Amino acid sequence: MSNLKEIYEKSAEFTAFYTGGDIQWTNDGLQMLCLCDEAIKVVEVDTLITSLIIGETEEDAENDQIYTFKISHSNQSIVTAHKSGLIKMWDKETGVQLKIWRSSHKGPVVKLAFDSTDENIASGGSDGNVRLWDVGHNTCTSSLRGAMGVFSVLEYHPDSSKQLVFGAADDTKIRSWCSKTGKEQLVYSGHFSKVTALLFTLDGKYMVSSGRDRVLILWDLNVSKALKVVPVYEGIESCILLPPSFKIPNFNKKLETEGVYVACAGEKGIVKVWNLSMSRLMFEQINSLVSPSTEEGGLSITHLLYNQARNMVSVVTVDHNIIIHDLETFDSVKQMIGFTDEVLDIIFLGKNENHIIVATNSQDLKYYDLETMNCQIVKGHTDIVLSLANFPTKLEMFVSSSKDNSVRLWLQTPNNTIHCLAVGTRHTASVGSVYTSQTSDDFFTSVSQDNCIKVWTVCKPAEKCVEQNLKCSHTELAHQMDINCVAVSPNDKMIATGSQDKTAKIWAEDLTLLGVLKGHRRGVWCVRFSPVDQVVLTSSADSSIKLWSISDLSCLKTFEGHESSVLKVEFISKGQQILSSGADGLLKLWTIKTSESKMSLDNHDGKVWSLAISKNESYIITGGSDSKLVKLKDVTLEQRERRTKEREALILQEQELNNLLHDKKLLKALKLALRMDRPLHVLKIVNEVLKGGSEKLRETLSDISHTQKETLLKFAVEWNTNNKNCHAAQLVFNILAPEIISGNLKVPSLANFIEGALPYTERHFERLTNLLQDLNFITYTVNCMQPHSVIKFK
Known part of the structure; x- marks a missing residue:
C-alpha cells in the first residue's frame, strides 16, 4: 500500500490576465496593463506574473465594471471609467484609489485621454460629448459638443501650447476643439467608416488617421486638408507612428529622403509599414502568427503597441494573444497568452516532460515551457483543436485532432519548436478524440462525429520537412451516435471506444468487435485500459465511473461521488488507483480496492476537460472551461x-x-x-x-x-x-x-x-x-433526634 497516492497539492496556477478591451505598455517596457474581466491586471512582461490588480475589490468587481482606462504619460497614475458613471484615479505603483468623481455623461464613458502635462483629462462618452477635467481641482472645465454618436478615438495634441483636443465618433468626422475655450476649431472630413486611430508627428504639423474604410490619411493640421489618402486594402484597427530613426527588415531608410512612417494592422493579421508621404508600402510581415479574419469586415489584430525603450512592437490579437516583435528583425521574441478560453486537452511533451501542449477553444495549439510558462503558438489546423495524444515510446512526437475533420502528426525538434510531419483527412466530421499506440510509434487511432473509428499508420519524417499525407489502415462504423473517446490497450492488441449511445465497445487491432459494455445511463465520456489488469475503466455523463472485466464484459465496480458528468479518468499507481475530473470542477483520487475517494480537489470554477499526468505521476496539470491551468504536485511522501x-x-x-x-x-x-x-x-x-x-x-x-x-x-x-x-x-x-x-x-x-x-x-x-x-435539613433532623431530658409526669 506504500506506493499509493494520498494527496496532490496545488503548486502553481495560471489564469487569464487579458480578456479583451484596452491594453497599455509602460514606458520602461517592463509591464503591461491589461483589462481582465472587471479589473486591470498589471503583468510583468519578463515573468508573466501579475504584480498588481486594480479595481479587484468585491464592490468594484461586482457592481462597478471598468469600461476603459488610460495611463498617464509619466506612468504614475491610471484613470478608469466605470459602469456606474464614475471616473476614478489610481496610483499605478500601489493600486490605491486617489480620486473619484462623477462623469456627468448621459451614457458610459468609452474613451479617456491625458494631456501632455498629465494635469488634464478628457472623457469621451457614448452621448457624443467630450468633457475636460482639471485633475488638481476635480472640476469640469469644458464640455465639447458637435460630435454625434459614440467616440472611437480621443487624443490631446502632444504640444500643450496648442491647447487642442481631437476626437472622432460615429459620424466619422475628426473634430478639434480648443481645450481652453471649449470651442470647435476644425473638422477633418475624409473617412467614411469608423475612425480607429489618431497619430501626431513630432513636428506638430501633420496628423495620421486610420479607419475601417481601408485607408490611412495624412492631414495638414492647420488647414484640415487631406494631403494623402493611402488605400491599404484592409480594415485597420490600430496603427503606430514609427520613430525618426528605425530599422526594419529589407528596408534601407537612407534611400528615403523624408517621410511619415506608420505601422498598421487589422483585418489580415499582418503588420505593414507605410511611408505615407510617398504612399509606398515599405514592409509587409511574412512571419505572422496571427490568423486572418474569417469574416468580411472582421478583426484579427486589435492593438499595436510600440515601446521605445525596448524598440519592440506588440501585436495584440482578437483571441487575446500578445506577440512581442523586435522591430529591427521583426522576429517574435515573446508570446503571452492573455486568455486561453476553454482548455480542452493537455499533454506533456519531451523526454524530460518540461513542456506541455495545450488545446484550447482555438485552431492554434499553445506550446508552453513549464519552467517559464513562455508560450509558442503552433499553427496548422483550420478549426478548433479537440484532442491530443503523445507516444509513450517517443515523447517528442504527438497527434492532434480537430473540428476541421483532420488529424495531424507533430514532432518536437531539438531546438524546441513544433513541426507538423503529416496530415490525415479521411474523416467526414469533427474528430473528437485520438489515442496512440503504447508499445511502439507505429500507429494511432481516431474517432469522429461521423461515427467511425480509424487506425492510422505513422509515417517516417520526410527529409525536406514536407507535410505528408497519413494513410488509414482500418476503418469501421463503430457506434450509432457521436463517439466521444478512444483508447489503446497497453499491449496494442485492443482498442476501446465510448459513445453518446451510452455504450463502450472493445475492438481487436484490426477493428473486429470483441464486446459491448452496457450499463451507463447516459453517454460515455472517457474510456481507459488498466496498465496491469484485464479491466477497462469508463466514465459517463451519469456522474459515475465503472470498472469492467474484459473477459466476461461484466461491471466489477461502480464509483459514485461526482455530482455531474465525469469527463476524464486515468489509472495511476500501477492500476491501483484512479484519477477523475468532472463537470462539477472536482478532481478526485480513488483507491480501487476500497472504492473510496482519497482526495477531492476543487481548483476549477467549471468543467475540468483535461487531465495530464507526468510519466512518474509526480505532477498533474488540469485545465477546464474557466481558462485556468492548475499544476498539482504529489506530496504523499512529504x-x-x-x-x-x-x-x-x-x-x-x-x-x-x-x-x-x-x-x-x-x-x-x-x-x-x-x-x-x-x-x-x-x-x-x-x-x-x-x-x-x-x-x-x-x-x-x-x-x-x-x-x-x-x-x-x-x-x-x-x-x-x-x-x-x-x-x-x-x-x-x-x-x-x-x-x-x-x-x-x-x-x-x-x-x-x-x-x-x-x-x-x-x-x-x-x-x-x-x-x-438537603444537608441543612439532615442536620436539623439529626439535631431533633438528639436525646433530651425526659419530663416525668406524676
Whole structure:
C-alpha cells in the first residue's frame, strides 16, 4: 500500500490576465496593463506574473465594471471609467484609489485621454460629448459638443501650447476643439467608416488617421486638408507612428529622403509599414502568427503597441494573444497568452516532460515551457483543436485532432519548436478524440462525429520537412451516435471506444468487435485500459465511473461521488488507483480496492476537460472551461514523513510529560500539557496542585503565559460540562476572572467562553444550593433526634 497516492497539492496556477478591451505598455517596457474581466491586471512582461490588480475589490468587481482606462504619460497614475458613471484615479505603483468623481455623461464613458502635462483629462462618452477635467481641482472645465454618436478615438495634441483636443465618433468626422475655450476649431472630413486611430508627428504639423474604410490619411493640421489618402486594402484597427530613426527588415531608410512612417494592422493579421508621404508600402510581415479574419469586415489584430525603450512592437490579437516583435528583425521574441478560453486537452511533451501542449477553444495549439510558462503558438489546423495524444515510446512526437475533420502528426525538434510531419483527412466530421499506440510509434487511432473509428499508420519524417499525407489502415462504423473517446490497450492488441449511445465497445487491432459494455445511463465520456489488469475503466455523463472485466464484459465496480458528468479518468499507481475530473470542477483520487475517494480537489470554477499526468505521476496539470491551468504536485511522501515526525515528537512529549508528573514537577508538566493541547492531562495536573490548596493553584497559574492561560480557560469551559470536574473548572474561573476584568488578560473569544460556561455554572450552583439545603435539613433532623431530658409526669 506504500506506493499509493494520498494527496496532490496545488503548486502553481495560471489564469487569464487579458480578456479583451484596452491594453497599455509602460514606458520602461517592463509591464503591461491589461483589462481582465472587471479589473486591470498589471503583468510583468519578463515573468508573466501579475504584480498588481486594480479595481479587484468585491464592490468594484461586482457592481462597478471598468469600461476603459488610460495611463498617464509619466506612468504614475491610471484613470478608469466605470459602469456606474464614475471616473476614478489610481496610483499605478500601489493600486490605491486617489480620486473619484462623477462623469456627468448621459451614457458610459468609452474613451479617456491625458494631456501632455498629465494635469488634464478628457472623457469621451457614448452621448457624443467630450468633457475636460482639471485633475488638481476635480472640476469640469469644458464640455465639447458637435460630435454625434459614440467616440472611437480621443487624443490631446502632444504640444500643450496648442491647447487642442481631437476626437472622432460615429459620424466619422475628426473634430478639434480648443481645450481652453471649449470651442470647435476644425473638422477633418475624409473617412467614411469608423475612425480607429489618431497619430501626431513630432513636428506638430501633420496628423495620421486610420479607419475601417481601408485607408490611412495624412492631414495638414492647420488647414484640415487631406494631403494623402493611402488605400491599404484592409480594415485597420490600430496603427503606430514609427520613430525618426528605425530599422526594419529589407528596408534601407537612407534611400528615403523624408517621410511619415506608420505601422498598421487589422483585418489580415499582418503588420505593414507605410511611408505615407510617398504612399509606398515599405514592409509587409511574412512571419505572422496571427490568423486572418474569417469574416468580411472582421478583426484579427486589435492593438499595436510600440515601446521605445525596448524598440519592440506588440501585436495584440482578437483571441487575446500578445506577440512581442523586435522591430529591427521583426522576429517574435515573446508570446503571452492573455486568455486561453476553454482548455480542452493537455499533454506533456519531451523526454524530460518540461513542456506541455495545450488545446484550447482555438485552431492554434499553445506550446508552453513549464519552467517559464513562455508560450509558442503552433499553427496548422483550420478549426478548433479537440484532442491530443503523445507516444509513450517517443515523447517528442504527438497527434492532434480537430473540428476541421483532420488529424495531424507533430514532432518536437531539438531546438524546441513544433513541426507538423503529416496530415490525415479521411474523416467526414469533427474528430473528437485520438489515442496512440503504447508499445511502439507505429500507429494511432481516431474517432469522429461521423461515427467511425480509424487506425492510422505513422509515417517516417520526410527529409525536406514536407507535410505528408497519413494513410488509414482500418476503418469501421463503430457506434450509432457521436463517439466521444478512444483508447489503446497497453499491449496494442485492443482498442476501446465510448459513445453518446451510452455504450463502450472493445475492438481487436484490426477493428473486429470483441464486446459491448452496457450499463451507463447516459453517454460515455472517457474510456481507459488498466496498465496491469484485464479491466477497462469508463466514465459517463451519469456522474459515475465503472470498472469492467474484459473477459466476461461484466461491471466489477461502480464509483459514485461526482455530482455531474465525469469527463476524464486515468489509472495511476500501477492500476491501483484512479484519477477523475468532472463537470462539477472536482478532481478526485480513488483507491480501487476500497472504492473510496482519497482526495477531492476543487481548483476549477467549471468543467475540468483535461487531465495530464507526468510519466512518474509526480505532477498533474488540469485545465477546464474557466481558462485556468492548475499544476498539482504529489506530496504523499512529504505528508507521510511529516506525520511520522509529528508522531515521533508526540511520543517524546508524552514521555517527557510522564517523567515530569512522576518527578512532581507540576508547573513544567502543566506548561507542556497546555502546549500539547491535552485537556485531561491538564485536569489531572490541576487536581494534583489542588491537593496543596487553592492558593497553591493561584501561585502556579501566575507563572504561565497569557496564551497558556487562554488555553487553560478553554479547557476549563470543557471540564465545566461535567459534574465531577466542575470544582477545578470553577477555581480556574475564579483565579483568572480578576485578570480578565482588569484587562491584564485579553481573551479574543471571551463572549464564547462565557456563553459556554454560564449555563453549566448556573446548573452547578443550583445543584450545590439544593445539596446545601438537603444537608441543612439532615442536620436539623439529626439535631431533633438528639436525646433530651425526659419530663416525668406524676
